[in-house]
Amino acid sequence: xxxxxxxxxxxxxxxxxxxxxxxxxxxxxxxxxxxxxxxxxxxxxxxxxxxxxxxxxxxxxxxxxxxxxxxxxxxxxxxxxxxxxxxxxxxxxxxxxxxxxxxxxxxxxxxxxxxxxxxxxxxxxxxxxxxxxxxxxxxxxxxxxxxxxxxxxxxxxxxxxxxxxxxxxxxxxxxxxxxxxxxxxxxxxxxxxxxxxxxxxxxxxxxxxxxxxxxxxxxxxxxxxxxxxxxxxxxxxxxxxxxxxxxxxxxxxxxxxxxxxxxxxxxxxxxxxxxxxxxx
Numbered sequence: 151x152x153x154x155x156x157x158x159x160x161x162x163x164x165x166x167x168x169x170x171x172x173x174x175x176x177x178x179x180x181x182x183x184x185x186x187x188x189x190x191x192x193x194x195x196x197x198x199x200x201x202x203x204x205x206x207x208x209x210x211x212x213x214x215x216x217x218x219x220x221x222x223x224x225x226x227x228x229x230x231x232x233x234x235x236x237x238x239x240x241x242x243x244x245x246x247x248x249x250x251x252x253x254x255x256x257x258x259x260x261x262x263x264x265x266x267x268x269x270x271x272x273x274x275x276x277x278x279x280x281x282x283x284x285x286x287x288x289x290x291x292x293x294x295x296x297x298x299x300x301x302x303x304x305x306x307x308x309x310x311x312x313x314x315x316x317x318x319x320x321x322x323x324x325x326x327x328x329x330x331x332x333x334x335x336x337x338x339x340x341x342x343x344x345x346x347x348x349x350x351x352x353x354x355x356x357x358x359x360x361x362x363x364x365x366x367x368x369x370x371x372x373x374x375x376x377x378x379x380x381x382x383x384x385x386x387x388x389x390x391x392x393x394x395x396x397x398x399x400x401x402x403x404x405x406x407x408x409x410x411x412x413x414x415x416x417x418x419x420x421x422x423x424x425x426x427x428x429x430x
Contacts, residue, residue, distance in 0.1 A: 166194065177270075218242065221265060228257050238282040245277065245285075278323055280412040286323065294320065299409060312357070314340040318406040323413075329406035333399060341397050342384055345375045355384040357393070358401040 173187035195214060197205035222244055226236055229246055234254050237245045248254040258269045272289070279285025284298030296302050300316055314336040318329040342355040346369055356367055356375075359382035367378030375381075384393050 278413045315406045329403045356381045358398045359396045360398050
């Protein structure tokens with residue numbers, strides 16, 4: 151804070167703090183706006199490590215990153231000491247099981263009083279995942295957070311699953327049953343993945359097909375498209391019913407089941423589980 155004041159002046163620090171306070175006030179009122187403001191605030195920090203930015207300051211960059219990591223480790227050490235199992239830890243946050251009357255919140259508030267820093271927290275009713283970058287959470291208000299392999303967003307040329315797979319996984323976790331029970335909840339477009347392919351030199355939509363070209367799909371640079379084997383391109387000139395009839399539904403059912411099998415079962419408890427995530 152003092153370094154930034156010397157570098158950019160009191161006005162910059164004052165405006166930054168006001169923007170941060172406004173972002174916190176909008177978190178539950180307008181989450182979309184709050185996320186946009188968070189990007190602005192985080193990008194300002196990122197520029198402290200960029201040599202060609204006016205905000206460049208290696209000392210500030212190192213102080214924030216190292217202090218933040220040590221701060222998280224201190225909290226996790228206390229949580230483990232008092233029997234709160236840690237599920238995962240990332241560069242700016244952690245997820246743990248707290249079934250002891252929100253004892254982790256007391257620890258977090260204690261650390262805030264010592265350091266002067268502030269933690270944000272989210273409480274989940276259920277947590278499913280295979281690692282720190284691939285998980286799905288359910289809140290008591292019905293909101294779902296899905297990251298990585300469980301994401302509900304389409305990823306251009308990436309290795310994410312089709313929406314159909316993740317929809318089946320989500321419904322099984324939420325309502326029980328088997329992936330095949332939720333085929334009717336998936337639209338034809340949910341089975342499509344997206345890539346920029348050399349075959350047409352344009353962005354294409356493709357799906358796992360019963361009848362397909364045995365040659366794998368490839369990106370414009372020649373690299374093989376993830377999950378591009380035994381696939382067919384969904385052409386705008388092909389009748390929709392023909393595409394629907396050619397989709398290999400068994401493949402998607404099996405992929406959904408494989409993803410479910412990778413979920414760590416230890417996070418399920420017979421009692422009302424409260425899972426807490428804290429983020430710097």
